[in-house]
Amino acid sequence: MSFVNAAFHAVPSVQSLPAYESSVDLARELRGEIDIRLDLRHAGIRQVTLRYELLGDAGLPVVLVAGGISAHRHVVASATFPENGWANALAQPGRALDPAHRRLLAIDYVGADGKLDVPLETADQADAIVQLLDALGIARLHAFVGYSYGALVGLQLAARHPDRLRRLVAVSGAHRAHPYASAWRALQRKAVALGQLQCADAQGLSLARQFAMLSYRTPEEFDERFDAAPEIINGRVRCAAEDYLDAAGAQYVARTPVNAYLRLSESIDLHRLDPARVGVPTTVVAVEGDRLVPLADSVALVEGLNAPGASGRGQLRVLRSPYGHDAFLKETDRIDNILVAALRDADRNENGVSA
Template identity: 25%
Template sequence: MPVESVGEFEFASGESVPDLTLAYETYGEFDGSNAVLLCHALTGSHHVTDAGGRRTGDEAGTAGQARAWWGDVVGPGKAVDTREYYAVCVNVPGSCYGSSGPASEAPDGEPWGTRFPAVTVGDWTRAQRRLLDELGVGRLHAVVGGSVGGMNALDWAARYPDDVRRVAAIAAAARLDPQCLALDAIARRAIATDPNWDGGDYYGDDHPDPDDGLATARQLGHVMYLSKASMERKFGRRAAGRDARGGRRGDDPAGSFFPYREVESYLDYNAERFVERFDANSYRYLTRAMDDYDLSAEYGSDAAALAAFEGEALLVSFTGDWHFTVEDSRTLREAFAEADAPAAHHVVESDHGHDAFLVEPESVGPPLRGFLAEGVDARTVRDEPEDDDGTGDHPERAPVHASLFPG
């Protein structure tokens, strides 16, 4: 059962739940000024590392995760050194790992389903603030997040500018572009058109889950997270062979004439694993929260949103990432500069795509460690250089046509 209640909570939609519960983990000891809030990515949880965190909430809810989501960056002696910092990670409202969401129990004893209020990234931030208050944590040393967790971190700088000294947004952006919005919309429609979705009321032992729709949605996600170069390296056009895992080929007899390729096997295998651990309604809720987020929405511009923030910011981007691009982080750096907040943009050469922030911890750890300790002037923070005309002689962003889809 979720361990911490923050009481009645009103969401940005105006709807409320009478008792919002949040699952979380903490690592290290709190000394009054060393708290680092970690914001997980879209389908992650409060379980960050296997390095001895104090786990709370529904432990069974995270059992399906193969491993902690950032275990090479958080822990003793690592970038977020839990011998020095008090690290906290909260499972966001709307998820399915112990915090209140569509799959959790409503006051009438039945699962909320789609009766659960719409959730925004701002709701995540406000819920985190409420939990930190319960834990006795006031001002944060830092907020660190990757992907949509990076959006969550940016929202802290805008919403609670006096409550955080340093913000690190890794492989993130101020908003999604139309192509990503379109792919997320297709993913949600894949779930909603599964005959087992039943309007989101599929809970109960006697009702099958919309696994096919959720699997297709996740496959779209995996394609978004990879680059064209990484897919070529991993799979090429190779056939997977008779013993390949997966095989969601349907009932098409003609399909057996053609090879079942390694890229198909990868997508099928990972989709099958994903549906065992995640909830279809939560996937729809969380992708909508990500799609809705726009740093400038309530302020008029990104710089205006950050105007009250007097801390420092680190932006880390990856050249092969077409989901949250180098240009997205560059734009954020300019917004911080306009707001007179010191910011550094650390660009990592990588062809792993968006997944790079998870699969290349050796690229994230050093700049993050330096930033937490010394701010943007840390030796390990290699800020994006500028050329004489001030426009920046920078690595090019990964254009979509060169990263995934043929032009």
């Protein structure tokens, strides 16, 4: 991948292309974007804008943190960007992702702005990240911590560009989309299509998101929160969880272009790779009760990493959580413990550079 065509726009004002992380005094809290030419598997070469955020002093080990399809480049609140990030709790002082000790890099996924209405692959995301690392002068990530879609992208990065990361932590994501989860997402996309049929795009997207919420959470959580008897309102039964789901749908619609949702959702279903190709040490984190990624798939992934001839080696950590697929965002202490251990291993392997 070349970055000859990369145009670089950093906010706040950073005038020059940064070189290798340890030698340039970049702003500690930086939001920027680069224009890249990306060779998409299903749509040929396209010019896309890749938006990123960097937080933490130059010279610290760089950890790329990548979340689900609705995550973005803003991981945690900072002085310059004070709104809460999508993984705010995990990047607090004393945590594994403490920006005082790690330099956190995150992106808006390719397609997240809704401007690219073509099929996207997780491999496309990984290739885009390599161009960003080149542009930022980051030879190799200290670690890639990926959750959900981010785990899929991390696996592709580790398979296609193993020299660009020392270690992968793949949470709630495996080497394939499970057929049942794919069916669930396909129906969500049909809800969007049904909405679009009648110029009710927002309702369709909201409904899709609400079905997705069910796949992210568990019956245990719903039982605790929504055990009240249903009401009859205007002659229709309304269940206890509906207010919550409506709010979740509306919140999502307000911040998500329909195309972004559709193309990133599809991208999960296109994801398939051979675990034996993953070329770096990998910690796979599975959540028992995850309704999208069954434990069996996480086990198969780790077994594939450790297979004779496999280029990586892996370990499996299993959580049981009432938050299911969303445990990464909710089980702060337990996820942090796992990240602490995984990043400590990465530190040890770095031969002299430690956090």
